Amino acid sequence: MSHERASANPANLAGATVRVVVADDQELVRGGFAMILDAQPGLEVVAEAGDGLEAIALVDEHRPDILLLDIRMPRMDGLEAARIVCARGDTKVIMLTTFDLDDYVYDALRAGVSGFLLKDVRRDDLVHAVRVVAAGESLLAPAITTKLIAHFAARPASGTLSPGRLAVLTQRERQTLELIARGLSNAEIAETMVLSEHTVKTHVSNLLTKLGLRDRVQAVIAAYESGLVTPGA
Template sequence: MTATVRVVVADDQELVRGGFAMILAAQPDIEVVAEAGDGVEAVAAVREHDPDVLLLDIRMPRMDGIEAARIVCAETGCKVLMLTTFDHDDYVYDALRAGASGFLLKDVRRDDLVNAVRVVAAGEALLAPAVTRRLISEFAARPTPRPTRELAVLTARERETLQLIARGLSNAEIAETLVVTEHTVKTHVSNLLTKLGLRDRVQAVILAYESGVTIPGSD
């Protein structure tokens, strides 16, 4: 039997918040345990209900979604899925640096929203294609990065895997590229995340670009 994904929905617009909550609550494997109207309420709800996923708007009163995400990711194992009408580079980068596991725009389709919650709850990272392009552009505009010493702990194959993750490949696609099984790829991914002290694939992508392991436009 599939475990129920427990979700907190945080958005300062009541109709938007209620709409998202209704869509998610209609799913047999998702339970909306609380709603929040701002960042302060969102953090309090996570502390009280210990959900699997926090669906979090970026622009909210009292405490914005970036700061709320930073607190939640630092204190708990709750996955944060950012959902906003704003897709500016700064918001994307700051949200991911804060520890968010996913980033979608509010014009996302109903089915894609539900899928995003399930994917993030399962420990995977999820970025809308437009967001991925913006993130890569953000790094492309930066000065040449310097190698990070901590990457020395990775094996050659783990480093290859990190490069492919940064290119946006799925486990299945990485397995095909490296001519190994998908199970082997999952092991490599798990090992490199553990060695580098990263929460998920999003943080791995950020580190890959910041350290120069992957250069934007090098595909």
């Protein structure tokens, strides 16, 4: 059963609030995540869902900025729910996953998911993840995410980006894409390429537009699928 929430967070009155829906079939886990997020300034959990169908309905109703979504749920699993939510609108999806669900991770990345967290994520990392993804970035900093992407992006899949598609990129944009795929942040890329962070952000925006990609996660997949970067290299 879904649960609407009346937030007591004073920051919600300020205007620039990140609105979140939490979906997990385990009530204690779901409630714990919601409590942590709702206690943070500038974050508001507007609803909770116990399965994928409820999650989709609540996203349609509330139009949140972030959907925190477990992969394993009844009626409709998180992967199918993520596909639908990512295809419909601007709500960004962060998946909750475990090591034994690796096969789902790659499919979710291709669907447009913006990041992954392990179910035993620390409080500070959970809050940071929501803020990072809401700000338009993708959650590639944690080592687990980068390793998962590196492992699965090499698998054959329909719609694989051909190496020739990268010809539309400038040399700087191509180098930026390679460093994104290696898990570097904009600040780290700027330091590596001896550029300003603003210039790096421009390169990232340009390469996403030229390749028709939604975000940095899809950029990482494109880099591996095109052969620009190979796992373990």
